[in-house]
Amino acid sequence: MGVSGGGASDDRDLMSRLAGGDREALTPLVERHQRRLYRIALGYLRQHEDALDVVQEAFVKAFQAAGRWDGSADAGPWLSRITVNLAIDRWRRNRRRGQTFSPLAEGDHLDVLTDPGPSPDRGVQRREAADRLTLALGELPDRQRAVVVLRHYQELSLEEIASTLGMSLGTVKSSLHRALHRMRATLAGEQP
Secondary structure (H helix, E strand, O other), X not given: OOOOOOOHHHHHHHHHHHHOOOHHHHHHHHHHHHHHHHHHHHHHHOOHHHHHXXXXXXXXXXXXXXXXXOOOOOHHHHXXXXXXXXXXXXXXXXXXXXXXXXXOOOOHHHHHHHOOOOOOHHHHHHHHHHHHHHHHHHOOOHHHHHHHHHHXXXXXXXXXHHHHHOOOHHHHHHHHHHHHXXXXXXXXXXXX
């Protein structure tokens, strides 16, 4: 999954400028990556406001840590890793505060309202299935949830996930396998 615009070499230039204290380099970096980072955060947190906060915080952290950025690394996976870590932290804080992992409201109602199918129950069934899937995702350990979100919501390759999360390819594969097994068990009503 590439970035729009000039790509990784432009990102490296922007990051080098940012590391050198050039604040002007942050704006094009944000423009290039904010939508992708938002989708990652939203896929993980399932809350619009939380996802926006995480993305904003990710760019603040990127700015603060620009001097420590490894110039040989691509900025996209580095920014994604920051975003995933912040989303995990936000998820944990929300759970401690007793907030629940609720499904997205955006877009879900549109499908129900515009469904040309013969039965209004179909939209309800789809919503219930989405709720069960969201619950199963919420039951996963943090890193497994991150792997599932990046693979199935962001459609990243296993190699891109490994790079983004700083994990080996084998660890990503086993995490994805375990996560999907746990989710299937949860959806079937079994103990994982």
